[in-house]
Amino acid sequence: MDHAAPDTAGPARPAPHRAVSKLQALVRLPTVSDRDPALVDVAAFDALLVELERQFPLLHQRLELTRVGSHGLLFRWAGADDARPVVLMAHLDVVPVEGTWTHPAFDGVIADGQLWGRGTLDDKGCVVGICEAVETLLERGFTPAQDLWLSFGCDEEVMGATAQEAVRVLTERGVHPWFVVDEGGAVASGAFPGVTTPVAVVGVTEKGVTSVELRAEGRGGHASTPARMGPTARIARAIMRLERTPFAASLPAPTVELLRRLAPHAPRALRPVMAHGSRIAPVLTRALVAAGPESAAMTRTTAAVTTLSGSPALNVIAAQARAGVNVRIMVGDTVAGVLSHLRRAVDDEHVHIDVIESGEPSPISPFLDDPAFALLEATIAEVFPDAVASPYVMMAATDSRHFTEICERVYRFAPFRMSKAQRESIHSFDERIGLDDLVDGVRWYTTLIERIR
Template identity: 30%
Template sequence: MMSEYTDEKFVPEKNRYAETLSEFIKCKTISDERFFDKTEFDKFLSFIKGRFPLVFEKGEYKDFNGGIMIKIDGKSHDEPLVLMSHYDVVQENGKWSFDAWSGKVENGVVYGRGAVDTKGSLAAIFESVESLLNEGFAFSNDLYIISSSREEIAGADVPDMVKYLADNGVKPKLVIDEGGGIVDPPVPGVSGKCAMIGMIERSSARVVVEFTNKDGKNAAANMAEFIEKTQKKVFGRRDFGPVNTAMFNAMKPKMNGAMKFVFSNLCVFKPLLIKLLPKVNKSAASLLGATVAFVTPSDKENLDLPSNAIRIVARISGNYYNKIDDLVDEFTAFAKEFGAETKVVSKRETPAPEPLDSDGFRFVKNVAECVFPGVTVAPFCVLGGTDARHFIGKSQSVIRFAPIYMNNQQFSSFHNKDENISVDSVADAVRFYREAIKRFNNTTK
């Protein structure tokens, strides 16, 4: 595997990238049916066709009910590379300090919904491919650009694309989707930025919980007590598992003395860490075991609600050593102790993890270390779900990594208010995708 950076002469066009992402954000591509506006999706598609003429001239474009698939032909069709990032977004929420759909560019930062999730990385994918085509780059392998218009609502466009590829005998060598990123130290006691490479996703379930005023029981009081005790309860079991263990091992060189001592003797300290880490870091609870979060039911989930009842929705998230069926059963039994009735709306099991020694992980790790020198590259478990899961078993490797640096505020703006990203981060992502494409086409025969 090449270790030298091959793209020294490339000069990023930062002003252009800022304009591209700004226009992406101005397209209000909300996939939630309550706010869906097809004209906004059409506006986005019209913009990219004009913005990236070579991609659409040289590539074969297919529309999957708004989902985008573009194939750039290479000399070989056997082991293509797939670059993914969705272009639908969630509705703005909370009180923003700026217009969520303005796409404002100020002081080297692009502001608006989708900047982080995931129009920033999608802009970088398109810009990288357009620039390589403009240079006359010869692709030795096919390249696919895939972008969902329904990722936020677990829509059918990417599953349909995966089926289309499989039906036509296409099995990618590597899929790179969103899920990971470049962040400030994710745990205390670690110094420097970390490039988090997603190897596995969490399982999930959505359960409607209903409380009723009957037999002298107060529904609101029961719900409040149930929520409070659920937040304190541990469902399933907590453990490090191979991915989390590998993550902390990768970070050990950047740990302070005490942290390094503890994680160098994990067999001794593991039971204590499993108890303490979730108390000092909210993300640790998600890394080590199952979590339950409560949200307001949708209009559909509140249909036929009895006048003497109230409902809340539980979002259960697990990992690969807690089966989602077992977690749902345990949660349902616990809810019944408070007189609640439950209904499972949806559930999804954890897909198979990417092997820690896979060619795909090594490839992405090497590119990240080259493009982002000094950054610690670590495997990790993605805390949410991505479209990448549909490629499990249909691609040789499936990696979840958007090469975008996010500071703590930007990271917290994911599905939250005041979403923004720096233009420099987008430029670095362009460099990453260019380097990945060039290396892939030089090393894959």
């Protein structure tokens, strides 16, 4: 049954917020990006831009639009002043669909108080949240105190160049943002052991992303006469050596502050440890590593083997074997240091390490006694009064990393409540957003825009 349909057994249910149907319309367009442009469904992206204009007519009529990349959009909403412009970001593309879904990924089904579909959380929910906030304020005749820029990329999921193009356009126009807000953190529940209070984590930096390929070569041949330490065996051994040689763990300043803010909400035995993390960092670091993969990733550079290839046939020995490794580089580490660590860990001159792409960690944006971060905190407190707002190190990559070239205050926060199951659904199956949570997200963006001075 559709969420908006009346209940014949009782009084009619209230109609859902109009943002719900708008997000439904966007989810139903499969804007899957691909590193190979020939594999991109251009028609889906074309349809999305048409749908955006249909759903948000005032935004398109009254804001200045610049097209960037193939389907990226850069809007300017002229404010009463342009001294401290603000950029709100999101992206239009999504990752491919995998796994078995409860509801089809591109049907936009409403069930159990949630809207199901690829992109609901990553990142069309933010697109709709931003656009609906602007549309609503335009209907009220509101003018922002400062210029407001909306940057919507179309190839974020494949590390594309559209965001860099947007930065170039802003640079040419002499725009130096006061702050930038992109996707990233969320109002997370169940994120930390023993903490039941929701945590509104705002990314003040993000790990660098570097991808390498381990490659081993040999003669190959018939599978009936295998030789020792062929290409596949060398790659297998290299993978196990990487597994047994993790990167050194540490606690960057945003993580120390996060734990300090969570201390009053943690189990009593953990409160002193978390509250004084800067003084007992080694003890706290070991505790986070032991607590599980999500908390362990907060403390160190990680390396995950993501792709494997070998022989094209079951009865043929591989002449070449490869393993792709995705590395997320912690603040304080470098690409050069990571490559040195990988070479030492693999310790095999016959295994080549080829760099496919590389990126350093982003600089840390200010978060203590900073007016921009304080504005985000105040907006979180108004819309999510039960949540603890805190900085953190974002472990994934966003388009906003490119904006650090022109702005020192780049923050990453999607203003939606997300359970652990919802966070796990991103880039996986059964991605969905609560209907009320989407509405709260619209309210958060609206409040933020109204509070900018």
